[in-house]
Amino acid sequence: MGSKMKAAQISKAGGEWELVERNIPEPKPGQVRVKVEACGICHSDVLIKDGIWPGLQYPRVPGHEVAGRIDAAGDNVTTWKVGQRVGVGWHGGHDFVCEQCRRGDFAMCVNRKITGLDFDGGYQEYMIAPVSAIAAIPDDVPAEEAGPFMCAGVTVYNALRNSGARPGQVVAVHGIGGLGHLGIQYAHRMGFNTVAINRGKDKAELAQKLGAHHYIDATSQDVNAELQKLGGANVILATAPNAKAISPLTEGLAADGVLLVPAAPPEPLTLDVTPLIMRRRSVAGWYSGTARDSQDTMEFSALSGVHPMIEKYPIDRVSEAYEQMLSGKARFRVVLTF
Ligand SMILES: [Zn+2]
Ligand SMILES: [Zn+2]
Numbered sequence: 316m317g318s319k320m321k322a323a324q325i326s327k328a329g330g331e332w333e334l335v336e337r338n339i340p341e342p343k344p345g346q347v348r349v350k351v352e353a354c355g356i357c358h359s360d361v362l363i364k365d366g367i368w369p370g371l372q373y374p375r376v377p378g379h380e381v382a383g384r385i386d387a388a389g390d391n392v393t394t395w396k397v398g399q400r401v402g403v404g405w406h407g408g409h410d411f412v413c414e415q416c417r418r419g420d421f422a423m424c425v426n427r428k429i430t431g432l433d434f435d436g437g438y439q440e441y442m443i444a445p446v447s448a449i450a451a452i453p454d455d456v457p458a459e460e461a462g463p464f465m466c467a468g469v470t471v472y473n474a475l476r477n478s479g480a481r482p483g484q485v486v487a488v489h490g491i492g493g494l495g496h497l498g499i500q501y502a503h504r505m506g507f508n509t510v511a512i513n514r515g516k517d518k519a520e521l522a523q524k525l526g527a528h529h530y531i532d533a534t535s536q537d538v539n540a541e542l543q544k545l546g547g548a549n550v551i552l553a554t555a556p557n558a559k560a561i562s563p564l565t566e567g568l569a570a571d572g573v574l575l576v577p578a579a580p581p582e583p584l585t586l587d588v589t590p591l592i593m594r595r596r597s598v599a600g601w602y603s604g605t606a607r608d609s610q611d612t613m614e615f616s617a618l619s620g621v622h623p624m625i626e627k628y629p630i631d632r633v634s635e636a637y638e639q640m641l642s643g644k645a646r647f648r649v650v651l652t653f
Contacts, residue, residue, distance in 0.1 A: 381442065
């Protein structure tokens with residue numbers, strides 16, 4: 316093995332993609348080096364590209380939908396083996412000692428790290444990750460599918476499985492994109508009466524293929540009235556980060572229903588609170604999950620046949636791949652390959 320590798324970095328806020336040669340990094344105690352095989356491009360990578368994350372240090376290699384193999388392990392790595400297939404996701408590790416960690420809620424660690432923001436991520440041939448950030452990839456999940464499960468997948472899977480919805484209840488997925496197309500598949504396989512909501516008829520057939528029992532066209536139908544015909548949604552998973560589209564959805568909820576928002580719109584939501592009170596509804600955020608949650612996501616996906624739809628680009632075409640993600644035209648996740 317040579318001592319150099321290829322990496323795609325951003326060296327300043329608003330900077331262009333730079334393909335550079337870097338030294339292959341060495342893992343410290345408690346860390347592994349991952350030989351990257353695939354890395355999904357997430358909309359959150361805009362935070363690095365455009366420099367809209369406070370305290371971000373440049374140059375930075377983004378990428379938090381990483382799949383590869385452990386290539387070297389630092390001292391004190393006891394349960395992971397060189398050669399093992401692993402993913403690294405948004406959750407970039409935790410400190411084990413803060414009050415949240417003492418209560419076992421590692422995702423809420425006050426000193427948690429984010430892969431590709433606090434340290435270099437997967438847009439490179441080799442990356443370093445703490446063992447608290449790695450998930451084992453099941454044998455039958457290929458690297459290019461494992462990548463998207465590490466952020467898009469775990470976010471919607473974990474949101475739905477913790478939503479309180481029970482089998483047979485109405486779960487609506489608003490938006491059919493990177494998150495939404497996975498959300499529909501999970502909702503169906505978790506046994507929910509699954510509703511897909513999107514603008515236009517274009518994606519109606521696809522939504523049904525993914526597992527939606529019902530499709531609502533937000534351009535020609537009254538979304539809330541349609542949801543109420545089904546008894547109201549127990550959960551609406553709002554995956555399209557559009558405040559104007561999301562805000563009115565509370566009135567499509569059943570009593571005790573929750574509007575679950577895992578992706579932040581740039582604008583604040585505008586909420587009429589009386590309908591929330593009268594039907595005891597709520598609006599809640601959802602934050603990703605730990606590495607073990609990501610592993611659960613992949614295991615459930617392998618077991619139940621959930622697959623991300625992906626478009627692959629070699630790392631050399633990172634700029635083009637990123638533009639494709641930004642354009643919203645990708646169906647549905649853009650993945651860099653090595
Ligand atoms: Zn992400
Ligand atoms: Zn902590």
